[in-house]
Amino acid sequence: xSSHILTDSSGKKVIFSGNEAVARGCIESxxxxxxxxxxxxxxxxxxxxxxxxxxxxxRWAINEKVAIDTAAGHSxxxxxxxxxxxxxxxxxxxxxxxxxxxxxxxxxxxIYVGDDPNVYYGMVEQDSRYYALLASAPMLVPANPQEVLxxxxxxxxxxxxxxxxxxxxxxxxxxxxxGRVALGEIRRLRQKAYFTIDIDKYxxxxxxxxxxxxxxxxxxxxEAEDLTEDLNILTKTGSKVGVIASSLAxxxxxxxxxxxxxxxxxxxxxxxxxxxxxxxxxxxxxxxxVLVLEELEPIIESTVHSEVSRLENRPLVFGKDDGLVPRxxxxxxxxxxxxxxxxxxxELRSYPAIEVDDNIEAMKVQRLLTFCAGCPHRxxxxxxxxxxxxxxxxxxxxxxxxxxxxTILGMNEPFNICWTExxxxxxxxxxxxxxxxxxxxxxxxxxxxxxFYHAAIPAILDAVTTEQDLPVIIxxxxxxxxxxxxxxxxxxNGANVRIPIEKVAxxxxxxxxxxxxxxxxxxxxxxxxxxxxxxxxxxxxLRAPCVAKxxxxxxxxxxxxxxxxxxxxxCDRTCxxxxxxxxxxxxxxxxxxxxxxxMSCGLCIHYCPDKAVQRNFFKLKRKxxxx
Amino acid sequence: MEFNIVxxxxxxxGIVLFSEVLSKAMLAEGMNASFYVHSGLAQLGGSVRSHIRxxxxxxxxxxxxCADIILSLEMAEILHAVPYVKREGTVIISEAMRIPYxxxxxxxxxxxxxxxxxxxxxxxxxxxxxxxxxxARNAGHVQTANIVMLGALVATSNVVETESVVxxxxxxxxxxxxxxxxxxxxxxxxxxxxxYV
Ligand SMILES: Cc1ncc(C[n+]2csc(CCOP(=O)(O)OP(=O)(O)O)c2C)c(N)n1
Ligand code: SF4
Numbered sequence: 001x002s003s004h005i006l007t008d009s010s011g012k013k014v015i016f017s018g019n020e021a022v023a024r025g026c027i028e029s030x031x032x033x034x035x036x037x038x039x040x041x042x043x044x045x046x047x048x049x050x051x052x053x054x055x056x057x058x059r060w061a062i063n064e065k066v067a068i069d070t071a072a073g074h075s076x077x078x079x080x081x082x083x084x085x086x087x088x089x090x091x092x093x094x095x096x097x098x099x100x101x102x103x104x105x106x107x108x109x110x111i112y113v114g115d116d117p118n119v120y121y122g123m124v125e126q127d128s129r130y131y132a133l134l135a136s137a138p139m140l141v142p143a144n145p146q147e148v149l150x151x152x153x154x155x156x157x158x159x160x161x162x163x164x165x166x167x168x169x170x171x172x173x174x175x176x177x178x179g180r181v182a183l184g185e186i187r188r189l190r191q192k193a194y195f196t197i198d199i200d201k202y203x204x205x206x207x208x209x210x211x212x213x214x215x216x217x218x219x220x221x222x223e224a225e226d227l228t229e230d231l232n233i234l235t236k237t238g239s240k241v242g243v244i245a246s247s248l249a250x251x252x253x254x255x256x257x258x259x260x261x262x263x264x265x266x267x268x269x270x271x272x273x274x275x276x277x278x279x280x281x282x283x284x285x286x287x288x289x290v291l292v293l294e295e296l297e298p299i300i301e302s303t304v305h306s307e308v309s310r311l312e313n314r315p316l317v318f319g320k321d322d323g324l325v326p327r328x329x330x331x332x333x334x335x336x337x338x339x340x341x342x343x344x345x346x347e348l349r350s351y352p353a354i355e356v357d358d359n360i361e362a363m364k365v366q367r368l369l370t371f372c373a374g375c376p377h378r379x380x381x382x383x384x385x386x387x388x389x390x391x392x393x394x395x396x397x398x399x400x401x402x403x404x405x406x407t408i409l410g411m412n413e414p415f416n417i418c419w420t421e422x423x424x425x426x427x428x429x430x431x432x433x434x435x436x437x438x439x440x441x442x443x444x445x446x447x448x449x450x451x452f453y454h455a456a457i458p459a460i461l462d463a464v465t466t467e468q469d470l471p472v473i474i475x476x477x478x479x480x481x482x483x484x485x486x487x488x489x490x491x492x493n494g495a496n497v498r499i500p501i502e503k504v505a506x507x508x509x510x511x512x513x514x515x516x517x518x519x520x521x522x523x524x525x526x527x528x529x530x531x532x533x534x535x536x537x538x539x540x541x542l543r544a545p546c547v548a549k550x551x552x553x554x555x556x557x558x559x560x561x562x563x564x565x566x567x568x569x570x571c572d573r574t575c576x577x578x579x580x581x582x583x584x585x586x587x588x589x590x591x592x593x594x595x596x597x598x599m600s601c602g603l604c605i606h607y608c609p610d611k612a613v614q615r616n617f618f619k620l621k622r623k624x625x626x627x
Numbered sequence: 628m629e630f631n632i633v634x635x636x637x638x639x640x641g642i643v644l645f646s647e648v649l650s651k652a653m654l655a656e657g658m659n660a661s662f663y664v665h666s667g668l669a670q671l672g673g674s675v676r677s678h679i680r681x682x683x684x685x686x687x688x689x690x691x692x693c694a695d696i697i698l699s700l701e702m703a704e705i706l707h708a709v710p711y712v713k714r715e716g717t718v719i720i721s722e723a724m725r726i727p728y729x730x731x732x733x734x735x736x737x738x739x740x741x742x743x744x745x746x747x748x749x750x751x752x753x754x755x756x757x758x759x760x761x762x763a764r765n766a767g768h769v770q771t772a773n774i775v776m777l778g779a780l781v782a783t784s785n786v787v788e789t790e791s792v793v794x795x796x797x798x799x800x801x802x803x804x805x806x807x808x809x810x811x812x813x814x815x816x817x818x819x820x821x822x823y824v
Contacts, residue, residue, distance in 0.1 A: 120666065145661075173663060173687055173688070180654060254684060255684065332688045333686060350692060351713070352713070353692035353714070356746055357749060360706050363703075363738050364707065365736065366736070369668055370671065586734070596769070
């Protein structure tokens with residue numbers, strides 16, 4: 001689908017996702033550098049640009065803070081730059097974001113951030129629009145893929161007009177919506193790096209400079225308010241009820257108005273910051289009631305309230321403050337219809353669905369999120385639990401701090417071993433905190449290789465220098481798997497220079513560093529037992545590639561010997577229950593191995609108390625799977 | 628004219644490709660088309676849904692009671708799509724099953740084909756079951772089950788011309804085009820051969 005991104009000419013209509021539209025926008029706008037950190041929903045932009053060999057530099061940074069640092073340098077050298085991250089990443093990058101927003105920029109700098117209203121993926125349900133207010137920088141909030149493309153292009157122009165960074169904010173639903181987009185022209189810019197000394201702008205030395213920079217940032221926002229006037233569209237129809245809506249809520253509103261043949265006075269807000277005060281006021285002057293529709297927090301609504309307070313005839317505001325529109329979750333056309341009925345005072349009819357007697361909710365199948373068949377992490381957690389049992393520790397009472405990524409699936413059944421998941425790299429500091437508090441040892445920290453490089457290194461240094469007894473378990477599967485197998489800085493055979501974890505860990509003072517292949521269960525259990533009882537910070541790297549990215553080479557022909565398997569009736573704890581491996585499926589009362597899914601990790605062979613699971617052909621070369 | 632489809636399945640079944648081919652075929656026929664993928668952690672076996680739409684002014688999400696067709700690539704996943712189907716709509720269900728952890732231990736936690744069939748019968752709506760993975764295996768590869776379902780959908784609804792789909796498959800799946808085209812026709816013929824239309 002993304003083959004159009006590079007080549008197709010202006011005017012051509014294609015189907016693009018929000019993310020593809022951003023990638024195309026970078027090309028149309030003559031951007032020379034794109035960086036960022038993977039995180040849903042913004043990950044695809046850099047991947048598309050790389051896949052398409054877009055002729056611009058697009059690469060992952062070690063974390064979001066470094067991404068925005070690098071992007072700022074590029075912008076200050078006069079070149080156009082886009083930086084992408086998920087909302088959590090913006091928290092990590094925020095220190096630099098605020099500082100750069102105060103200093104201003106030279107080459108257009110656009111920060112593409114994805115929020116996740118309704119939490120389709122996990123992490124804090126946060127509204128990144130607050131960062132635009134915090135940083136005093138404009139933020140564009142498109143409503144559909146066409147606008148994502150148009151606003152990406154516009155954001156670069158705006159950034160250069162006002163001399164400051166511009167946020168482009170998407171959401172999970174918008175980034176994953178594929179819609180018809182008319183392509184624009186590809187502009188080729190001739191840019192050459194230059195940088196001039198200007199300590200008033202580029203340093204934060206002294207109160208006078210910093211206050212001047214604050215003034216400058218506020219001035220840029222005022223300028224943006226005038227420049228973006230036309231992006232916010234006011235339609236006056238003389239109705240007594242008016243609606244102000246932003247981003248996808250606008251799209252839903254339009255659908256509801258059309259379906260119900262309503263022509264209400266309405267304002268489309270495309271700039272979360274600065275809010276279009278003038279147009280909001282003009283709308284408020286003509287209506288008796290106004291409904292404000294936006295996902296997550298009442299940000300535009302607060303401007304509406306402040307404008308209402310200035311009026312003599314004050315319209316009634318419907319939205320989040322009165323509890324009509326929720327602050328939790330996202331919106332849908334069905335919800336918009338329901339909320340609109342309230343100020344209208346008539347119930348807008350829903351559409352006749354089918355009537356079912358059965359309780360559909362109860363019938364829905366619960367799908368446990370678990371490791372892929374053959375995932376090395378399953379073996380690692382299995383071995384950790386075995387090691388605890390061998391040492392007489394109760395796995396249910398030994399604190400294990402988890403971290404972000406596929407590694408956290410150890411919190412789910414059947415392992416139930418990870419107790420916490422906070423932010424990238426947090427497992428180490430949190431464990432240190434538990435130890436400082438005097439929690440019973442061992443307290444164990446587990447994390448992935450991506451997370452290690454992203455944010456764990458300073459925390460490990462901290463644990464080393466404060467002389468903690470902390471086993472640090474790094475599940476090194478070669479990639480940042482959960483976000484779609486991006487290279488990490490230790491990735492073997494990847495594009496990046498390899499800086500192995502063990503070298504870093506030794507360099508920052510770990511007392512011991514050991515690398516073990518988690519498919520060798522016995523060895524892994526022994527390695528765990530040694531770090532769980534050792535003093536000091538000891539790093540255990542469990543290294544084997546993610547099988548979803550790189551299938552195991554050998555097909556062991558794993559099979560269940562029906563004569564030996566006692567089945568669900570006779571088995572204390574079946575392999576299905578104990579391992580939750582998607583390749584082991586129920587076959588009547590017994591189990592069987594689904595050969596299309598099995599990755600020959602051998603964990604079930606190791607586990608089965610009745611030795612009913614067996615390998616068939618030794619070292620048979622694995623057939624390629626999939627098409 | 629507005630036409631809405633809610634497709635459901637689980638990660639790895641190719642719902643994005645299914646949606647992409649269909650919406651590109653719609654676009655090729657001059658329709659406005661869009662689809663929105665609701666996925667979560669699909670990579671790890673979670674549920675996926677796609678709202679595929681064509682027509683005039685369309686927003687990403689389909690309203691409840693507005694889908695002309697609901698379809699699932701995995702049998703039990705159809706339940707997620709039920710609130711969307713119109714009273715006079717059509718239901719197309721793949722017989723492919725992905726039994727998750729809790730259902731494997733307690734089979735009563737996975738609906739039977741009979742239960743589902745009865746549910747739609749009671750609602751006076753026709754549900755068509757398709758052995759999509761068997762058909763796909765016969766057509767050349769089990770992973771083309773999604774395109775088998777696309778064939779069934781096109782045969783049931785005539786929402787796009789078959790030629791448009793075949794052209795799109797040819798243009799966006801180089802080396803796998805042939806097996807997918809085969810799968811598409813097999814799914815199409817499964818419906819026409821059975822006189823479902
Ligand atoms: C600050 C921040 N940035 C990005 C993400 C998105 N994210 C979720 S999981 C993950 C990858 C973790 O990779 P790794 O530690 O290697 O674990 P794996 O998934 O490979 O097991 C990322 C980057 C996030 N949650 N928070
Ligand atoms: S994607 Fe990779 S790391 Fe994640 S569960 Fe699957 S095999 Fe394991």
